[in-house]
Amino acid sequence: MEKRIITIxxxxxxxxxxxxxxxAEKLGIPFYDKKLVEHVAEESGFAPKFIEExxxxxxxxxxxxxxxxxxGVPGVMNGLSTSDYLWNVQCNVILQLAEKGPCVIxxxxxxxxxxxxxxxLNVFLHADxxxxxxxxxxxxxxxxxxxGRIAARDKRRRLNYQHYTGRTWGMSQNYHIxxxxxTLGYEQCAEIILxxxxxxx
Amino acid sequence: MEKRIITIxxxxxxxxxxxxxxxAEKLGIPFYDKKLVEHVAEESGFAPKFIEExxxxxxxxxxxxxxxxxxGVPGVMNGLSTSDYLWNVQCNVILQLAEKGPCVIxxxxxxxxxxxxxxxLNVFLHADxxxxxxxxxxxxxxxxxxxGRIAARDKRRRLNYQHYTGRTWGMSQNYHIxxxxxTLGYEQCAEIILxxxxxxx
Numbered sequence: 001m002e003k004r005i006i007t008i009x010x011x012x013x014x015x016x017x018x019x020x021x022x023x024a025e026k027l028g029i030p031f032y033d034k035k036l037v038e039h040v041a042e043e044s045g046f047a048p049k050f051i052e053e054x055x056x057x058x059x060x061x062x063x064x065x066x067x068x069x070x071x072g073v074p075g076v077m078n079g080l081s082t083s084d085y086l087w088n089v090q091c092n093v094i095l096q097l098a099e100k101g102p103c104v105i106x107x108x109x110x111x112x113x114x115x116x117x118x119x120x121l122n123v124f125l126h127a128d129x130x131x132x133x134x135x136x137x138x139x140x141x142x143x144x145x146x147x148g149r150i151a152a153r154d155k156r157r158r159l160n161y162q163h164y165t166g167r168t169w170g171m172s173q174n175y176h177i178x179x180x181x182x183t184l185g186y187e188q189c190a191e192i193i194l195x196x197x198x199x200x201x
Numbered sequence: 202m203e204k205r206i207i208t209i210x211x212x213x214x215x216x217x218x219x220x221x222x223x224x225a226e227k228l229g230i231p232f233y234d235k236k237l238v239e240h241v242a243e244e245s246g247f248a249p250k251f252i253e254e255x256x257x258x259x260x261x262x263x264x265x266x267x268x269x270x271x272x273g274v275p276g277v278m279n280g281l282s283t284s285d286y287l288w289n290v291q292c293n294v295i296l297q298l299a300e301k302g303p304c305v306i307x308x309x310x311x312x313x314x315x316x317x318x319x320x321x322l323n324v325f326l327h328a329d330x331x332x333x334x335x336x337x338x339x340x341x342x343x344x345x346x347x348x349g350r351i352a353a354r355d356k357r358r359r360l361n362y363q364h365y366t367g368r369t370w371g372m373s374q375n376y377h378i379x380x381x382x383x384t385l386g387y388e389q390c391a392e393i394i395l396x397x398x399x400x401x402x
Contacts, residue, residue, distance in 0.1 A: 011374075121384075124373050124379075126373055126374050168369075168372075170372060170373050170374060171369075171371060171372055171373065172325050172327055172371045172372065172373045172376070172379035173212075173327050173371060173381075175373070175379070175381070176380070176381040176384045176385065177378075177379070177380060177381070177385070178325075178373035178376070178378070178379035178380075179377070179378060179379075180374075180376070180377040180378070183322075183377045183397075183401070184377065184378070184397060184400075185400075188396070188397070188400055192393050192396075195389070195392075195393075196384075196385060196389070199385075199386075199389055200384070
C-alpha cells in the first residue's frame with residue numbers, strides 16, 4: 001500500500017532531524033518535530049518548553065511537574081499524571097496530523113501511535129558514538145559532556161517508548177527500515193527512504 | 202571504508218536466502234549458507250546434517266548430542282560441549298572465508314564473528330507472519346504447523362545469538378541495515394544492500 005506518512009525514530013545525535021527534513025523537502029510535505037510540539041502545546045495548554053523537555057521523557061511522577069500543568073482549566077487532566085495526560089494529547093495530535101495528509105514526523109513514538117494505519121513507513125536511525133558526539137558538539141559547541149548527554153537522552157527515549165508502547169526501542173521488527181547513519185551517510189539514508197515511499201505506490 | 206563482505210541475519214521465512222543469492226549473483230561473489238555448513242563439516246568432522254540442524258540452535262547441553270560428535274578423533278573437542286565446539290569451528294571457518302575475499306554469508310552469527318573487520322556490511326531481514334507462513338509453505342507444502350515452525354526456529358536463533366554474542370538478536374544497532382521484506386519486497390531489499398556496498402567504495 002502507498003506510504004504517505006513517514007515516522008522517524010532515532011538515537012540522539014544520529015541525524016533524525018536532517019534526514020527527516022531532506023525527505024520532507026524532496027516530497028514537498030510537512031515536517032513535524034518542534035512544530036508538532038507547538039501543536040501539542042496549543043491543544044493542551046502546556047507551555048511549549050515543558051513539552052519539548054518532557055514529551056519523550058520517562059514518566060517521572062514528580063509532583064513538581066504539576067506546577068507546569070495548564071492553568072485555569074479545571075479538570076483538564078482528568079486525574080491523569082502529567083506524563084499520561086501529555087501522552088494522550090500527543091496521541092490525539094499525531095492521529096489528527098496523519099489524518100490531514102502526507103507528512104514526516106520525527107520522534108514522539110509516532111510509529112506506535114499510528115500502528116493501525118497501513119499508509120505509514122516507520123524508520124529508525126542509529127549511529128556510532130563518535131559521530132553522534134561530533135553532531136552534538138556541532139549543534140552545542142559549549143557542551144561539556146556530550147557522551148553523558150547522549151546516554152541520558154537515549155535512556156529517556158527508551159524508557160518512555162517502553163512505558164507507553166510495551167515495545168523495545170530500536171528493535172528492528174518495530175520498523176520497516178533501520179539504518180546506521182554513520183556508515184551510510186544522511187543522504188543515502190534519505191534516498192533509501194524516498195525510494196521506499198516511491199516504490200510503495 | 203569499502204564493504205566487501207555482507208552478512209545477512211534473518212528471521213525464519215523472511216527471505217534471507219533469496220535476497221542473499223541475488224546480492225551474491227549481482228556482485229559475482231561467493232554465497233555461503235549450506236556451502237558454509239559443508240566447510241564447517243569438513244573442518245570439524247561433524248556430519249553436515251548435524252551441523253545444519255544445530256549450527257544456530259540454542260546450546261542444549263544434552264549428552265545425547267555427543268553421540269554425533271566426530272568419531273575417531275581423540276581429544277578433538279578439547280573438553281568443550283558439542284555446541285561450544287561447533288561454535289569455535291564456525292568462528293574459524295567464517296574468519297577464514299572473510300579473509301579469502303568478498304562474499305555473502307547468511308546466518309551463523311557472522312555479524313558478530315566478523316565484528317573486528319571494517320569491510321563488513323551487516324544486514325538483518327524480517328517480515329510479517331503471513332508472508333513468512335506463505336514462504337514456508339512454498340518451500341515445504343506438507344508443513345502442518347508453519348507458525349509453530351517459525352516460532353521454534355526464531356527462538357533457537359535468538360537464544361543461540363544471545364548465548365554466544367551477549368547481544369539481542371534483531372536489535373537494530375547490531376546491524377547497518379534492517380529491512381522489512383514484506384513491505385519492501387526482496388528485490389528492493391537487494392537493491393538497497395547493493396547500493397550501500399557500491400557507495401561504500
